[in-house]
Amino acid sequence: MISHADLGWQSLSPDIDSLVRLFRDAGIPTEVHNTLQGRAKLVTIDPGFWGKAAAVAAANRIRWCAVWGEHCPPQIHIFAALAGRDGHLLLETMVADRQAELPSQTPFFPAANRPERYLQDMFGVRFFDHPDKRRWIRHQAWQEGQYPLLKTFSLAGSPEDMTPPDCLYPFVPVEGEGVYEIPVGPVHAGIIEPGHFRFQAMGEDILSLEEHLGYVHKGIEKCAEGRDVRGLARLAGRVSGDSTVAHTWAACQACEAAVGITLPRRALAIRAILAERERIANHLGDIGACCNDVGFTFAQAQCSRLRELWQRQNSDVFGHRLLMDVVVPGGVSRDLDARQIEVLNKAIEQLRHELQDLLPLLYEYPSLQDRLRATGVLSLKKARSLGVLGFLARASGECWDLRRDAPYGPYDDMVITVPHTLEGDASGRLRIRGDEILVSLDLLEEMLKKLPSGEVRVEFPVVSGDCRGIGLVEGWRGEILAYVHLDAAGAVSRYFPRDPSWLNWPALEAMIEGVIVPDFPLCNKSVNGSYSGHDL
Amino acid sequence: MFDVLVKIFKTGCLTEKVPPPDQTVMELGSACQKEIARIFGKSLAIRMVDAGSCNGCELEMHALNNGFYDIERFGIHFVASPRHADLLLVTGPVARHMQAALKGTYDATPNPKLVIAMGDCGADGGEFGVSYASCGAVANVIPVDAVIRGCPPTPLQLMQGILELLRGR
CATH class of the missing domain: 1.10.645.10 (Cytochrome-c3 Hydrogenase, chain B)
Incomplete structure (x- = not known):
């Protein structure tokens, strides 16, 4: 049973300045920068602390908002946005584009799961300790090992005349007597956008649903x-x-x-x-x-x-x-x-x-x-x-x-x-x-x-x-x-x-x-x- | 239940009967209906395929079913399967990830399988063009019979576009 006291969560989360202090208290060296403008504070940290920073944030009721990258050869800048009581903190770190590796934040924030896999597909960043190594946004339009958001990848790319359907995405199966699978999409019955839903069901009851998106990725x-x-x-x-x-x-x-x-x-x-x-x-x-x-x-x-x-x-x-x-x-x-x-x-x-x-x-x-x-x-x-x-x-x-x-x-x-x-x-x-x-x-x-x-x-x-x-x-x-x-x-x-x-x-x-x-x-x-x- | 009936009564009939002179729902709809009767007998079944759109076109397609346009009264309806469709209404630049699905949908549609490319993206790739991720125009993937431009086309432009295609058959 949830009490109304639980709703105070948000007001209990620290403000952004306190979060930066919490990082320092936890032994994460942070450098505050003013190289990015807008209603958010930017701090850079060493890539080795990427996971630990998430652990500290998660333990302090911080909301995880986003992760994204930017290729500035020979480095990839990685940003994560975190929200506290009074606004947003952006974490920035740099990794080499040739061997881009970073601790995953997913163990602390499940929300980071797909966005990190998106980075893996688009920039070739490998996240340690990520619980799910499968690709996410890449179907068959470009090859494994090619990363569209690197500056070396051209907008035109080198696509085949016919991109094959993505039939082999490894869905998580559910086994057991009477369990059956319902594949739905990408073309749906109604007037809606395309995506694939894979249901594991028993009778009328859905045991699990797995989404497979990325069909309308248009660069x-x-x-x-x-x-x-x-x-x-x-x-x-x-x-x-x-x-x-x-x-x-x-x-x-x-x-x-x-x-x-x-x-x-x-x-x-x-x-x-x-x-x-x-x-x-x-x-x-x-x-x-x-x-x-x-x-x-x-x-x-x-x-x-x-x-x-x-x-x-x-x-x-x-x-x-x-x-x-x-x-x-x-x-x-x-x-x-x-x-x-x-x-x-x-x-x-x-x-x-x-x-x-x-x-x-x-x-x-x-x-x-x-x-x-x-x-x-x-x-x-x-x-x-x-x-x-x-x-x-x-x-x-x-x-x-x-x-x-x-x-x-x-x-x-x-x-x-x-x-x-x-x-x-x-x-x-x-x-x-x-x-x-x-x-x-x-x-x-x-x-x-x-x-x-x-x-x-x-x-x-x-x-x-x-x-x-x-x-x-x-x-x-x-x-x-x-x-x-x-x-x-x-x-x-x-x-x-x-x-x-x-x-x-x-x-x-x-x-x-x-x-x-x-x-x-x-x-x-x-x-x-x-x-x-x-x-x- | 009573509240529902009261609301229905208070709302009255929306269907626009006395339209201003040109480009109106009634005129366009009746004209479509005449052409549909000539080509298909009674009705035109449309299967929509979003091949990469931003969802703007879909919103306007939905609007065709609201009380003001009520496109079903002219014998035009959206169906769930390409196998039941006379016409494919395709939106978006065709995302490469949707290329096979669009091709498959086209192959599953019985003749005459008319195809309309809807929106500026369907017409020529729009803001997205041709890239590693986008095939651009619908015509780059399947044969197209007509194009309805606009970003997105309004419901009336959609009806106009369908009518023009039918008139040319």
């Missing part, structure tokens, strides 16, 4: 190399089309931090208006889709109607139904006039009015809740150990939200309510998403009311020297991290976007044990990880 990081910041923003807007605002914002935030420009408050407010509108559109669509997956089509009809109206307004006011390319380096491409503000306010009022009918109905409707309650339960303990993010975490009682915990403009002078619950089931996730819509509507109203005057865009300056920046934005799925390195000519030499799906996909495997096969689509939709944002 986003390599594609980014050499682009200017505008080109990078366009690309970032297509990392995951449903999170176009959040990813573009994170990438732009990283670029803007790197060159040290401050945006006008009006530009920041409009970005946040776009981000909250994106959150609402996705929550609406997914609430309907979750209900549809258990045959409650009424909710689907209602939610898809509200979503369509919302998207049409996106198009009328911002010129794009999904809000692509409205966030640009230096600000936003569209301003709001008085008439548009009025129109937006009216839609907020209308949607709130609609949801007053709809949400209580969905939260209480017996035949719907009968399917949602106790289905796909993700315990607080599991959520914490996997480092899951966004509404998925908040539905299991873990309530990180960058808008409140590591705020950025314009959220830095707003009070952010973060709905959370301890249920951890599909019903809880649906309710958190509904409640988040209501919070976003309030935020939208507040921002429109207090919209600062001034410019919505500043000129992105000519880059005067090699610089690096980090962007951290709370998208509708959760925390998005973007790392950008611009060279002296202002071209991108490294872009790494970390979609929250990296941390949320493993939660689907964890919640599915004991669930019946017909409830899988509901569980999958109630998590709604991005395939594209993960596969890159």
